[in-house]
Amino acid sequence: MKYLIVTQTFPPRTGGMQNVMDSICKRLSINNEIHIFPDHFLSKKYSDSNFNINIHNNFSPKIFRPYVKKKFLKVICKSNDVIICDSWKSLNAVPKTMNKIYVFAHGQEFLTKEKKFKKIKNSLNRASCIICSSHYTANLIDKLKISNTKKIVIPPTYSLEKTSENKIKSTENSEVVSLLTICRLEKRKGILPVLRCLSDLNANNLLKPFKWNICGEGLQFEELKENIKKLNLSENVFLVGKINGNLKQKFLESSDVFVMPSYKVNNSIEGFGISYVEAAAYKIPSIAGLDGGVTDAVIDSQTGWCVDPLNQENLANVLKKAINNKNLRQKYGLQAEKKFLKSFLGEKVFRKFMDTIRV
Numbered sequence: 001m002k003y004l005i006v007t008q009t010f011p012p013r014t015g016g017m018q019n020v021m022d023s024i025c026k027r028l029s030i031n032n033e034i035h036i037f038p039d040h041f042l043s044k045k046y047s048d049s050n051f052n053i054n055i056h057n058n059f060s061p062k063i064f065r066p067y068v069k070k071k072f073l074k075v076i077c078k079s080n081d082v083i084i085c086d087s088w089k090s091l092n093a094v095p096k097t098m099n100k101i102y103v104f105a106h107g108q109e110f111l112t113k114e115k116k117f118k119k120i121k122n123s124l125n126r127a128s129c130i131i132c133s134s135h136y137t138a139n140l141i142d143k144l145k146i147s148n149t150k151k152i153v154i155p156p157t158y159s160l161e162k163t164s165e166n167k168i169k170s171t172e173n174s175e176v177v178s179l180l181t182i183c184r185l186e187k188r189k190g191i192l193p194v195l196r197c198l199s200d201l202n203a204n205n206l207l208k209p210f211k212w213n214i215c216g217e218g219l220q221f222e223e224l225k226e227n228i229k230k231l232n233l234s235e236n237v238f239l240v241g242k243i244n245g246n247l248k249q250k251f252l253e254s255s256d257v258f259v260m261p262s263y264k265v266n267n268s269i270e271g272f273g274i275s276y277v278e279a280a281a282y283k284i285p286s287i288a289g290l291d292g293g294v295t296d297a298v299i300d301s302q303t304g305w306c307v308d309p310l311n312q313e314n315l316a317n318v319l320k321k322a323i324n325n326k327n328l329r330q331k332y333g334l335q336a337e338k339k340f341l342k343s344f345l346g347e348k349v350f351r352k353f354m355d356t357i358r359v
Contacts, residue, residue: 003028004077006069006093007086008039011046016156016274017106021086023158027350029053035076037069037093069093082357091123102357103127106156107137107271107293110144117144124149129356133272134293154352155296156272157344163252163281177210177323180255180284182248182275185218188268190261190289190309192220192227197315199231207323212259213251215240252279256329257322258286261309262294273297276304280340285332287318297344303336 005025009017028034029052036042037056047053056076060068070093077083077098085091085103094101103124110120121144124130130151132138138153183189191214201207214224214237221239228237243251258279262270269292276286276297286304288294300306305318321328342348 002033002035002076002078002081004073004081004083005034005036005086006073006083006090007037008090009086010036010038010040010042012043013040016271017086017104019159019274020104020156023346024084024350024353025053026050027158027346037072039065066093070095073098084357085127088120088123091126094126096126099126099128100357101127102129102131104131104133104156105137105141105151106133107140108267108269110137110140111267111269120144121146131353131356134296136293136296137271152352152356153296154349154356155277155344156349157274157277158346158350158353160274160277160281160340160344160346162341162345175209177208177257177326177329178255179210179212179257179259179323180215180251180279181212181259182215182243182251182278183218183260185214185216185220185224186268187220188262188265188270189220190263191224191259193309193312193315194259194261194287194319195224195227195231195233195237197312197319198236199233200312201316201319202236203232206320210236210323212237213240213255214238215243215248215251217242252282252284255279255282255284256333258284258304260289261287261307261315262289262291263309264291270294277340277344280333280336280344283330283333283337285322285329285336287322299335299339302332303339304332 007021009021011018011022025034029050033052035054041057042055047055056072058065058068074095083094083098083101087109088103124146125148127149130141130149132151132153133156135153138151141151225239228234272293276288279286286298288298288304288306290306290308295306298304298306307314307318309315
C-alpha cells in the first residue's frame with residue numbers, strides 16, 4: 001500500500017496547511033512509500049534523505065494541472081492505495097475510480113459564495129473522510145449537508161513537539177511583562193485594537209511595565225508602525241519583522257503572554273490557530289479572539305482569554321488581567337502546557353490521523 005499526497009499547498013511555500021502537509025508526509029514516510037503530487041515545482045532535495053518519498057512535479061499551465069495529475073495518478077495508484085488531499089479543490093485531480101480518499105478541511109475555504117457550495121459538496125462527497133481542523137470547521141461542513149462522507153476533528157498540530165522544560169526569563173527588567181505576537185500582519189489578527197487599548201490603559205497608569213514584540217510581515221506593517229508612534233507606544237511596542245526558527249524559539253522561551261485576538265473580516269477567519277498552541281508548549285497563555293476555530297486552541301479562563309477585540313471594554317479587562325496578574329498568567333500557562341501535551345502534541349494527533357485512515 002502506498003500513500004499519495006495530492007496537494008496545492010506544500011513547502012517551500014509557507015503557511016498553516018503547508019506545514020500540515022509537510023509534517024504528514026514526513027511522518028508517513030518513516031514506514032511507508034509516499035508519492036507527492038504538488039501544484040508547483042518541488043526540488044528533489046526534499047526527498048534526497050528519504051528514499052520513501054517520490055516527487056511527481058507538474059510543469060503544465062495551472063488550468064491543465066488537475067488533468068495532468070489525474071493521468072499520473074491513474075498510472076501509479078493501485079486499488080489499496082490511500083490518497084490524501086490538502087483541500088476539496090485537490091479532489092478535482094483524483095480519478096473517479098479511486099475511493100480511499102481523505103481530505104483536509106481548514107475552515108476559511110467554506111466561507112464562499114453559495115454558488116460554489118454545490119461544487120464543494122460534490123467534491124467532498126467523494127471522500128472517505130473529511131478531516132476537520134476544528135469544531136468550527138466541522139459545523140461549516142454540516143451546513144453543506146454532505147451525506148455520503150464521515151468527518152472527524154483532528155487539530156492541525158502535526159509538526160509540534162515537546163519543548164524544553166526550562167523557560168528563560170532575563171534577570172534584567174524581570175518585572176517587565178513580555179507580550180509576544182507571531183503572525184502575518186493583517187487586519188483580522190486584532191493587533192491594532194490591542195494597540196489602541198494598551199495606549200489608553202498605559203496613559204492612565206493602569207498597567208504594570210510591559211513590552212510587546214510583534215513578529216511578522218504583511219500588508220498592515222506600515223499602518224502598525226504609524227500607530228505605535230501616534231499612540232505613544234514606541235518605548236513599549238517593537239515591530240520585529242520576519243524571524244527565523246531560532247529567533248522564534250528565543251522569543252517563545254522568554255515571553256509571558258501570546259497576543260492575537262483574531263476576528264472575522266469579510267470571508268477571512270482563523271480556522272484553528274496553531275500559533276496559540278506553539279505558545280502553550282512554552283507555558284504561555286494566549287489572548288485569542290472568539291471567531292472561527294480559535295476556541296479549540298485556547299480555552300477561555302483556562303489556557304488563556306478569548307475576547308472580542310472590537311469590544312474595547314472587554315479587551316481592556318483582559319489586558320489588565322494578563323499583564324497585572326502574574327499568578328493568573330502562570331496558572332493559565334501551566335494549564336495551556338498540560339492541554340498541549342494531552343491534545344495537541346504532534347505524535348498524538350498523527351496517531352489519531354493514522355487510526356482514521358486505517359479504518
